[in-house]
Amino acid sequence: MTTTLEQLFGARTMTIVPEVVDATTAADLRRRFERAGYERYGLLDRGSYDVLLDPAEPALIGRLVELARTQSGRALVVTEARVLRLRPGDYLLAHHDRPRDGLPLELVLDLSPSAVPGAEVHYRRRGKVVFRVETTPGALAIVERGPSVTCNHTYVSKLHASAEVVRLVLLLQDATT
Amino acid sequence: MLRLEEAFRDEPALAARWRAAAPYPHLVLDDVAAPDALPTLIEMLEEEPVERYEGDIFVFDATAPEPRTTELRALREDLSRLLAPVLSRITGRPVVRADLRAYAYRVGHYLLPHSDHQEGLARALAFAWYLPTPEPPVGGELELYRCELAAGEITSVASAQLIEPRPNRLVVFEVGDASLHQVREVLAGLRLSLAGWFYP
Numbered sequence: 001m002t003t004t005l006e007q008l009f010g011a012r013t014m015t016i017v018p019e020v021v022d023a024t025t026a027a028d029l030r031r032r033f034e035r036a037g038y039e040r041y042g043l044l045d046r047g048s049y050d051v052l053l054d055p056a057e058p059a060l061i062g063r064l065v066e067l068a069r070t071q072s073g074r075a076l077v078v079t080e081a082r083v084l085r086l087r088p089g090d091y092l093l094a095h096h097d098r099p100r101d102g103l104p105l106e107l108v109l110d111l112s113p114s115a116v117p118g119a120e121v122h123y124r125r126r127g128k129v130v131f132r133v134e135t136t137p138g139a140l141a142i143v144e145r146g147p148s149v150t151c152n153h154t155y156v157s158k159l160h161a162s163a164e165v166v167r168l169v170l171l172l173q174d175a176t177t
Numbered sequence: 178m179l180r181l182e183e184a185f186r187d188e189p190a191l192a193a194r195w196r197a198a199a200p201y202p203h204l205v206l207d208d209v210a211a212p213d214a215l216p217t218l219i220e221m222l223e224e225e226p227v228e229r230y231e232g233d234i235f236v237f238d239a240t241a242p243e244p245r246t247t248e249l250r251a252l253r254e255d256l257s258r259l260l261a262p263v264l265s266r267i268t269g270r271p272v273v274r275a276d277l278r279a280y281a282y283r284v285g286h287y288l289l290p291h292s293d294h295q296e297g298l299a300r301a302l303a304f305a306w307y308l309p310t311p312e313p314p315v316g317g318e319l320e321l322y323r324c325e326l327a328a329g330e331i332t333s334v335a336s337a338q339l340i341e342p343r344p345n346r347l348v349v350f351e352v353g354d355a356s357l358h359q360v361r362e363v364l365a366g367l368r369l370s371l372a373g374w375f376y377p
Binding site for chain 2: 042043044045089091093094118122124152154155157158159
């Protein structure tokens with residue numbers, strides 16, 4: 001099996017679709033996630049955040065997959081789904097992120113109640129930030145991953161005492177693989 | 178200029194404190210330099226260019242890894258010459274040289290939890306010497322964590338020590354897989370330090 005340069009460097013798709021969900025829908029989702037129950041991740045050399053694995057939101061997830069199909073022209077299925085909640089002092093470091101085989105798409109739907117300055121998702125290639133996703137409530141980031149692209153969620157400053165960042169993160173693979 | 182001898186006079190007591198310190202060997206020494214040495218030191222640092230550094234675990238302003246001015250290079254050599262022998266005796270970790278950078282943590286700056294230990298770098302002891310600033314920092318404490326490890330991976334973490342960055346305070350700690358620590362976010366003021374590592 002040969003490896004192409006595209007497979008090595010990946011990340012051809014890096015885009016943000018604004019206003020995918022409205023504020024009322026986002027607030028409903030946050031309430032449902034809260035009821036479903038987050039777990040705290042506290043291995044601080046890697047991250048500090050709340051996580052909810054496999055959120056039971058098939059209608060929303062189906063809509064996002066359809067959007068990603070339209071954007072990428074690829075037939076895709078969800079292989080991982082989680083909700084991340086970051087509060088002041090929280091973060092996910094790049095070495096907590098796993099390398100991704102193939103060229104999966106990562107979708108990040110921002111369900112935060114309001115924008116938080118400096119709270120961003122960074123996609124990196126060989127350590128350098130190549131794509132920044134600012135906190136933009138309701139927006140969807142679509143990023144093609146690959147073996148050389150890593151991701152981190154930046155530190156949420158304690159200067160923003162009431163900040164809450166909520167992100168639904170999906171990993172999509174080609175339906176045929 | 179540094180006159181650090183007084184702070185290190187009682188080596189057996191310091192060695193005992195080092196061994197007893199938790200969560201891992203460390204020392205906190207106050208008033209390490211003669212107070213009249215500090216203004217000269219600050220004046221010297223004003224000549225050294227500072228840049229903003231930003232990564233996934235840190236945001237701070239710092240001088241370059243290799244000092245640009247002869248004065249800061251001389252200070253690094255002085256620290257190595259004065260402290261390496263005494264720290265070797267106190268800590269039982271033979272060290273001979275140090276590197277040194279000046280750090281300025283402004284409002285919103287931080288350094289998230291990490292161990293300093295990296296294969297191939299041979300860092301044996303880490304140090305930070307806090308300097309006076311026009312506006313003392315709120316936050317900016319050095320926080321040490323107690324960790325459990327399995328197969329070289331950290332499997333649990335708990336906060337164990339919080340060290341205030343008081344002017345003219347020197348902190349030295351052992352570098353290893355479990356020497357997890359962070360600099361808490363500075364919420365107001367300015368945190369100035371000289372910091373680096375001692376090497377075998």
